[in-house]
Amino acid sequence: MPGQLPHADVEHVLRVADTDPKAARRAERQIAGMFLLSILLVIGFVAAYVGIDKSTVVYIPLFGDVGAQTIALGITFGGAILLIGGGAIQWAKKLMPDVEVVQMRHEQVSPQEATTEAAGHYERGKEESGFARYKMIRRTMIGAMALFPIPLVIMLRDLWSGPASQEFTPAEILSTTIWRKGERIVTDATYLPVRPEDLPVGGLVSAVPASLEEVQHLAGNQNARGKAAIILVRMEPNEIVSQQGDGWDYQGILAYSKICTHVGCPIALYEQRTHHLLCPCHQSTFDLADSGAVVFGPAARNMPQLPIGVDSEGYLIAMDDFAQPVGPSFWERSS
Amino acid sequence: MKFLAARRRNPLVAIGLLLFALIAVGGGYAAIANVQPAQAAVDSQSKIEEGNRLYLANCSSCHGMDAQGTANGPTLIGVGAAAVNFQVSTGRMPLAAPGAQATAKESPYTDEQVAAMAAYVASLAPGPAIPTAEDLDFSNADVAQGGVLFRTNCAQCHQAAGQGGALTQGKFAPNLMAATPQEIWEAMATGPQSMPIFSTATVPVKDKQAIIAYINSLQNAYSPGGLDLGRIGPVTEGLFLWTAVFAALIGAAVWIGIKAR
Numbered sequence: 001m002p003g004q005l006p007h008a009d010v011e012h013v014l015r016v017a018d019t020d021p022k023a024a025r026r027a028e029r030q031i032a033g034m035f036l037l038s039i040l041l042v043i044g045f046v047a048a049y050v051g052i053d054k055s056t057v058v059y060i061p062l063f064g065d066v067g068a069q070t071i072a073l074g075i076t077f078g079g080a081i082l083l084i085g086g087g088a089i090q091w092a093k094k095l096m097p098d099v100e101v102v103q104m105r106h107e108q109v110s111p112q113e114a115t116t117e118a119a120g121h122y123e124r125g126k127e128e129s130g131f132a133r134y135k136m137i138r139r140t141m142i143g144a145m146a147l148f149p150i151p152l153v154i155m156l157r158d159l160w161s162g163p164a165s166q167e168f169t170p171a172e173i174l175s176t177t178i179w180r181k182g183e184r185i186v187t188d189a190t191y192l193p194v195r196p197e198d199l200p201v202g203g204l205v206s207a208v209p210a211s212l213e214e215v216q217h218l219a220g221n222q223n224a225r226g227k228a229a230i231i232l233v234r235m236e237p238n239e240i241v242s243q244q245g246d247g248w249d250y251q252g253i254l255a256y257s258k259i260c261t262h263v264g265c266p267i268a269l270y271e272q273r274t275h276h277l278l279c280p281c282h283q284s285t286f287d288l289a290d291s292g293a294v295v296f297g298p299a300a301r302n303m304p305q306l307p308i309g310v311d312s313e314g315y316l317i318a319m320d321d322f323a324q325p326v327g328p329s330f331w332e333r334s335s
Numbered sequence: 336m337k338f339l340a341a342r343r344r345n346p347l348v349a350i351g352l353l354l355f356a357l358i359a360v361g362g363g364y365a366a367i368a369n370v371q372p373a374q375a376a377v378d379s380q381s382k383i384e385e386g387n388r389l390y391l392a393n394c395s396s397c398h399g400m401d402a403q404g405t406a407n408g409p410t411l412i413g414v415g416a417a418a419v420n421f422q423v424s425t426g427r428m429p430l431a432a433p434g435a436q437a438t439a440k441e442s443p444y445t446d447e448q449v450a451a452m453a454a455y456v457a458s459l460a461p462g463p464a465i466p467t468a469e470d471l472d473f474s475n476a477d478v479a480q481g482g483v484l485f486r487t488n489c490a491q492c493h494q495a496a497g498q499g500g501a502l503t504q505g506k507f508a509p510n511l512m513a514a515t516p517q518e519i520w521e522a523m524a525t526g527p528q529s530m531p532i533f534s535t536a537t538v539p540v541k542d543k544q545a546i547i548a549y550i551n552s553l554q555n556a557y558s559p560g561g562l563d564l565g566r567i568g569p570v571t572e573g574l575f576l577w578t579a580v581f582a583a584l585i586g587a588a589v590w591i592g593i594k595a596r
Contacts (some may be wrong), residue, residue, distance in 0.1 A: 015595050057557045074561070093595035176536035187485040187537055190486050198536030202526050206487055233531070266490040271502055271529040278503055280491060285503060296503070 005101035034087035041080040048072035171332035184210035202272040229258040248307035262299040386455025415462020416453035421521035435505030473548040481549030
């Protein structure tokens with residue numbers, strides 16, 4: 001028959017449905033049953049959507065307490081779609097013809113005349129265009145095409161530009177935070193100012209500058225928090241081995257940046273007994289009793305320290321901005 | 336009687352009557368009102384002595400005869416009743432074996448014994464006190480704010496859903512799913528082992544109640560979508576995918592391709 005592929009020369013094994021008509025009818029009923037079950041599951045889906053309350057909780061062994069509607073919707077819809085596919089596959093496997101056929105393929109290699117002709121075209125083209133002969137044309141053309149991407153690179157490099165009123169480069173923005181001398185330290189999330197006596201030895205406070213709320217509100221973003229977040233820890237003054245500046249602590253209270261110097265994850269995992277600060281992202285560990293030195297992990301630089309003191313009302317304040325940019329390295333950074 | 340009646344119009348009678356009335360009302364109130372002694376009152380001496388005896392028998396080998404500390408255990412002077420209550424009632428102390436950190440286990444002491452030991456340690460020097468029922472009442476707490484505070488102060492060690500997390504060198508922050516409000520409060524106030532101290536000044540009572548309310552909501556949360564796989568996110572979910580789901584997909588591919596019987 002035209003269009004029919006020739007049979008393969010292999011031993012054909014008959015299926016049970018091919019020989020036994022009762023088996024064939026059984027297979028037909030099974031496949032129809034799968035489609036019918038899919039229909040029932042769709043009805044079940046609608047019933048579950050309409051009938052089960054969203055907040056119903058049901059206990060299923062092994063699963064625990066789960067949402068009843070979610071489970072019902074998942075099982076009905078998933079089952080319905082699976083059974084349509086499964087029914088179609090069973091139909092093909094059990095009842096549709098499964099004769100082995102041969103499909104001819106041409107050889108991959110081109111015939112010799114075609115190869116020779118193609119080679120001839122190429123050679124003639126090379127000869128007639130004079131590509132090999134005109135050295136000056138060839139070299140200047142290659143030069144022009146090679147230098148062509150340079151404007152694109154220059155334009156990409158220049159893509160960043162801040163608002164017209166702001167003259168800072170990205171490096172300058174990354175190098176400063178909103179911490180200033182006299183800026184009060186407040187707790188993160190609750191914005192309460194901190195007194196030295198509030199913090200016991202072994203205590204930890206996540207803190208931000210007092211002006212952060214307003215800065216964020218005006219800027220409409222959290223970029224300032226991303227650089228200014230700090231942690232305050234307290235240890236006995238004699239436990240402090242070294243600091244990044246003379247007298248940058250206040251009676252054993254130290255302020256360090258919260259931003260990891262590796263890739264910039266905020267770190268608040270502080271072990272009070274060992275004074276180690278552990279970053280959860282790549283496990284860089286900083287020893288806050290020893291100038292925030294890296295004792296483990298991929299960070300290359302110490303955690304920057306913020307010098308602190310108290311103001312006239314007895315609240316903790318910053319004495320200056322950080323002495324180095326916080327967070328991960330960037331191209332223009334001096335270290 | 337004639338003596339008093341004769342002087343009943345004396346001006347001093349008014350003052351006398353006033354004094355009598357004041358004393359009668361004040362004394363009557365004091366008699367019937369059940370006035371509690373001040374909260375900071377010292378526990379009864381017998382309780383402290385009982386605690387001292389228990390301490391000497393069970394704790395002094397590592398913490399010293401006068402709780403001053405030894406090479407094996409830090410000083411307990413100033414840790415407060417809350418620290419003793421937390422460590423002993425959760426079974427972390429007495430330390431079962433040396434290791435990275437003390438783990439919780441069944442406590443061998445009764446509540447009265449724990450209270451006695453706590454009273455003894457509290458009598459040594461002032462320290463964080465055991466929270467009262469009013470402190471632990473989180474029924475009016477703002478659970479959402481508790482979530483904000485939990486994520487700011489707790490989630491970095493205890494994981495965003497309180498499932499616990501690893502610290503360095505074998506130490507860990509435990510799972511919070513079985514923590515009672517009292518244990519949560521005391522842990523925040525005393526900073527056991529590697530945990531920092533979150534004092535009342537930086538995490539006030541209201542905030543502590545909010546955090547307890549949030550942890551309580553985590554403990555009672557059901558899993559809407561089914562198996563929560565430990566609530567720790569991509570690691571278990573990825574493992575489930577790469578094993579069970581891939582096995583199922585490969586099985587499906589085999590089933591589709593294999594010749595029917």
